[in-house]
Amino acid sequence: xxxxxxxxxxxxxxxxxxxxxxxxxxxxxxxxxxxxxxxxxxxxxxxxxxxxxxxxxxxxxxxxxxxxxxxxxxxxxxxxxxxxxxxxxxxxxxxxxxxxxxxxxxxxxxxxxxxxxxxxxxxxxxxxxxxxxxxxxxxxxxxxxxxxxxxxxxxxxxxxxxxxxxxxxxxxxxxxxxxxxxxxxxxxxxxxxxxxxxxxxxxxxxxxxxxxxxxxxxxxxxxxxxxxxxxxxxxxxxxxxxxxxxxxxxxxxxxxxxxxxxxxxxxxxxxxxxxxxxxxxxxxxxxxxxxxxxxxxxxxxxxxxxxxxxxxxxxxxxxxxxxxxxxxxxxxxxxxxxxxxxxxxxxxxxxxxxxxxxxxxxxxxxxxxxxxxxxxxxxxxxxx
Numbered sequence: 428x429x430x431x432x433x434x435x436x437x438x439x440x441x442x443x444x445x446x447x448x449x450x451x452x453x454x455x456x457x458x459x460x461x462x463x464x465x466x467x468x469x470x471x472x473x474x475x476x477x478x479x480x481x482x483x484x485x486x487x488x489x490x491x492x493x494x495x496x497x498x499x500x501x502x503x504x505x506x507x508x509x510x511x512x513x514x515x516x517x518x519x520x521x522x523x524x525x526x527x528x529x530x531x532x533x534x535x536x537x538x539x540x541x542x543x544x545x546x547x548x549x550x551x552x553x554x555x556x557x558x559x560x561x562x563x564x565x566x567x568x569x570x571x572x573x574x575x576x577x578x579x580x581x582x583x584x585x586x587x588x589x590x591x592x593x594x595x596x597x598x599x600x601x602x603x604x605x606x607x608x609x610x611x612x613x614x615x616x617x618x619x620x621x622x623x624x625x626x627x628x629x630x631x632x633x634x635x636x637x638x639x640x641x642x643x644x645x646x647x648x649x650x651x652x653x654x655x656x657x658x659x660x661x662x663x664x665x666x667x668x669x670x671x672x673x674x675x676x677x678x679x680x681x682x683x684x685x686x687x688x689x690x691x692x693x694x695x696x697x698x699x700x701x702x703x704x705x706x707x708x709x710x711x712x713x714x715x716x717x718x719x720x721x722x723x724x725x726x727x728x729x730x731x732x733x734x735x736x737x738x739x740x741x742x743x744x745x746x747x748x749x750x751x752x753x754x755x756x757x758x759x760x761x762x763x764x765x766x767x768x769x770x771x772x773x774x775x776x777x778x779x780x781x782x783x784x785x786x787x788x789x790x791x792x793x794x795x796x797x798x799x800x801x802x803x804x805x806x807x808x809x810x811x
Contacts, residue, residue: 447459460485472529478532489521522537548585552585555580559581575602578591603638604640606639606641607641607655615661629643629800634807653733657730658731662724667721676766684706713759713764714759722787724791725748731743748792756778
């Protein structure tokens, strides 16, 4: 490490000494200006070489930019005003650096760049605005999105340029992809009254993106590019089920003790002289009759993605939701101490009335609504 450190220090010092000079030689004028200006500010009057480098780099940078502006203007291409604007900003910034330096021989001709900057900015805004208007006339939502970017560009140049805010709103409206979600009931069973309304109330707010909106009710002022239909094909409720299950549970428990006898029939003793005893076990049993109540509702269908302009199905995904009612209870006959804890929990439980069909279907509808939202979220990138 001790051997490497001197070389590192020498390299850093060498780089610091030559940097502004080398930057000037390589045509990196603004880098040289930045480097020299910092050194001049740090030690005014003691960096004559840096003043010379600054003046040379400043003169060359300004000449290069003036030539670039002349070349850009000569082309007569209005799209180039944005570049011209940026060059003027750079020249003005460079001049501000020169103004900020102490009077130690800094040479520059001070100019008022504000009129030139404002003119270039206005011209750039004019071009961006005109380009946006041109894109809007194409009546294509993807081109309208580009137009929106152009109007934003114009607004960045001139915040109140013409009616740019109105144009931004128009481009936003025309650039949106509008998606309509609805339910179609093609099942052979008449759906409960509240099912369609409940599922239709699916919350689409979290799905909306910069250029895409999902809606569940038609806005007549909008054009809907895609439709997503939740196509109900099956609404089914199972019969009320009551199953019985008979089984027996057994358990070994202590039932007193017996003395351990030797071969002659005498009670054996341990090393302390105590009688040796042996625990006696018995098996207890309990007969269980378990009852299992069950009833379920199922809603099945598909989620269909439709291109409204071509009236074609773009994508179909199956969807099925279930609502299940289950209830267990039991009666016992025998020694309850033989039962497992989970079996004991079923004792004393009363049977429940079976739910009616409609509430069970509505419960399945709530599940269906959440599943439909998940599918739509998963397919967000599918629609452009």
